[in-house]
Amino acid sequence: MMWRKGTVLSLGKAWSGAQECRVRIDGETEAKALAYTPMVGQVRVGDEVLLSAAAAAKKLGTGGYLMVVAIPGRLPADPPPAPGHIVKARYTPLQYMTMGADEQESPWHEQLREADSIEGLPVVVADLHSALPAVVAAIRARKPDARIAYIMDDGGALPVWFSQACSRLTELGHILGTISARQAFGGELETVNI
Structure with a gap:
């Protein structure tokens, strides 16, 4: 894993279960990131986010996205009890x-x-x-x-x-x-x- 900390600068395109955003990494460079909202919650401008950077750093098939792993300051609530295991x-x-x-x-x-x-x-x-x-x-x-x-x-x-x-x-x-x-x-x- 290649971990990065980032701050959400702006929100981009959104589609079913995904939200693009622009992040400032470690207070220096900017990059695009992708959040899977059913897993991490909805990202907002100003959020501090934890990012996975390995695939983007190696220029693999993520479309250049860093992946939002968590929003530590605002973790999503547990989902309601639901069937399925x-x-x-x-x-x-x-x-x-x-x-x-x-x-x-x-x-x-x-x-x-x-x-x-x-x-x-x-x-x-x-x-x-x-x-x-x-x-x-x-x-x-x-x-x-x-x-x-x-x-x-x-x-x-x-x-x-x-x-x-x-x-x-x-x-x-x-x-x-x-x-x-x-x-x-x-x-x-x-x-x-x-």
């Missing part, structure tokens, strides 16, 4: 508790209890998340009324919230939403496997 990002400092779609408390439990096959359903497999908009456009061109769901697994970004494509495609009604599978999390539905 699935832990995603397990064995990491940022474990995320959620309810699996097939758990008994889930509104989808009865529907999924007897499901044992996807026989007859068309499935598209793509090796890169960036193919999603093109795949959706191709399907819509041939079948405009298709009901499309996207399954994000842990082969890419763990939090669905990072994906502006998922957020925008859902917002526009081009996909029904996202199912996050395995260690990926943040979808409208959560599952432990595909």
